[in-house]
Amino acid sequence: MKIILYLSVALIAISFFLLVVYIAKTLTVLQETIRRLTATIDSLEKQVQGITSETTQLLKKTNMLADDVQRKVEGLNSIVRAVSDISSTVQSFNQSLQQISTSVTKQVETHQEKVVKVMQWGNAFLEIWEKWKERKQKNMKEAQPHGKK
Structure with a gap:
């Protein structure tokens, strides 16, 4: 029975030794994994910082662009209002011209007969005037001596 007891203790000691060796190897692998994980996290942290700074710059540029677009839209709004005002003015002018x-x-339709009469009298006056001028020139030619011109 002593041998069984010694063999049992030896088996327990060997098992404990194997367990310690296995745990040591596991802890060594775990230590290497943690070291790699730490390096990866450091690398990711640097990349995140770079992305953060680029994102900040992009956000600033986007805000500047948005402000520029806003100013240009406001300028276009004033131009649109001015064109609208011009359109209203032209429309009003066209209405005035149409009324005139x-x-x-x-007025022409109302006074058409009078206008025709005035034009007839004017033509008659011009004809009389032309005839009077012709007679006057004829009389002046007859009054001149024949040797002079």
Whole structure:
């Protein structure tokens, strides 16, 4: 029975030794994994810092661009308002011209007979005037002596 007890203790000692060796190897592998994980985290932290700074610069540029676009939109709004005002003015002017044209047309239609009579009298006056000028020139030619011109 002593031998069984010695063999049992020896088996327990060997098992304990194997367990310690296995745990040591596991801890060594775990230590290497943790070291690599730490290096990866450090690398990721640097990359995140770089991305953060680039994102900050991009955000600043985006804000500047948005401000520029806003100023340009405001400028375009004033141009659109000015064009709208010009359009209203032109429309008002066209309405005024149309009213004047309508008024003149009505006046011409109303006084058409008078205008025709005035034009006839004017033509008659011009004819009389032309005839009078012709007679006057004819009389002046007859009054001159024949040797002089």
